[in-house]
Amino acid sequence: MRTIGFVLSDGFQVMAMAAATPFEMANRLLGEPAYAVRMLSEHGGPVRSSLGFAVETEAVGPAMPDTVMTVGAMLPVRAADGVLAFLRRAGAEARRVAGVCTGAFALADAGLLDGRPATTHWAHARTLQRLHPSVRVEDDRIFVKDGPIWTSAGMSAGIDLALALVEDDHGATLAKEIARRLVVYHRRAGGQSQFSALLELEPRSDRVRRALVYAREHLTSALSVEELAEAASLSPRQFSRVFKEETGQSPAKAVEHLRLEAARAMMEDGRHPIDVVARETGFADRERMRRAFLRAYGQPPQVIRRTVRAGGTI
Known part of the structure; x- marks a missing residue:
């Protein structure tokens, strides 16, 4: 079983959490627990969303998920020092690390995007480039994969990213069926325009x-x-x-x-x-x-x- 760890910080954007659903649907279609989804934060406990309600989380610790995904907020904010330390360790220990929407800023702050191509929500792409000039920001991509590091554009693009991760693990047929079950028009290719x-x-x-x-x-x-x-x-x-x-x-x-x-x-x-x-x-x-x-x-x-x-x- 592969563990998917979603890293949340106060004010995380609720729509970005839709990226968890393709992993849930993969379990149903495969008829076995292929993925275990965990919600993580710096200290554990309830973390408030952008809409005000809270999600219960576990504290980041020595156990490293197979895939670590940072969830963005409506506006990019610097992640807590404990989260950044965990992400740096994830860059060395996790099989994959991904940033959904402005979650790319946390990866960049942790140094995981240095010299790499990456994307984020188009409205914040220039800010990401200004704050991290060593990152090759591609502001018109749905998602970008560079080795073990994945980043996606805003909001619904997290679903495309998650479907691509499932396809990476289990093939295109399963990812296509999940998209159909989720009533997604199709899994957009990573290079497709955000517009x-x-x-x-x-x-x-x-x-x-x-x-x-x-x-x-x-x-x-x-x-x-x-x-x-x-x-x-x-x-x-x-x-x-x-x-x-x-x-x-x-x-x-x-x-x-x-x-x-x-x-x-x-x-x-x-x-x-x-x-x-x-x-x-x-x-x-x-x-x-x-x-x-x-x-x-x-x-x-x-x-x-x-x-x-x-x-x-x-």
Whole structure:
């Protein structure tokens, strides 16, 4: 059994605790206690969350979990000296050490991120870089793995990180099934952007939002204006007009952005041939996808995949 130790400090962000659920679900699906989840703090006892309620914890001690995960707060704060000492020891003794959201600051304060690539919530990435110039902060990544050190972006990205840790232990099939059980759209690849195309479009009405969600879930379809208008319960003419008013883009351009987002995630994941990526994201063929990548990123898909494999940023 592998022990996952979540290190909490006063004011920890509740949403970050969702990262514990994939380990719980792994136990259920495997039919055995593959993981034991423990809540740790400097002195043990109740630790208050950002919402005011407390979680009971054990004091950090000589026993070292298999995986140590620091849980961030709404704003980055320096961890207590006892926690930092424990994290330094974890860097040498634990199999893996991870920071969820601003939990990366604790890892950086403990010296575990020196010279390493790392990420955190985009709103605090510049602060992390300023306070720790030796860290190679990648402010537009869902999570970053560098050897035994993992860091994730904010809030819900902790779930992606936890799913990746489960996949690291038990394979992609289990991680995918856990994501399905948790009603997570999919496990986002570590290199995927923290910014979603759906959020950037920011439609005001439920009808346009419904059409965009439909498009993202049916990328292999042609996604004509007529098809999207039907999903929005509007006539094609009404839909095109309302869509442009609310998003500032044509439906075709917005669909291309959704396809690019999905294709880039698959390319960075690195497990699919380019022809498969093009087909699964609705580009139909690799040449059409290549032209779209050049328009959006100034680079063809192959270059993006090579850059990620080499540990670089885009």
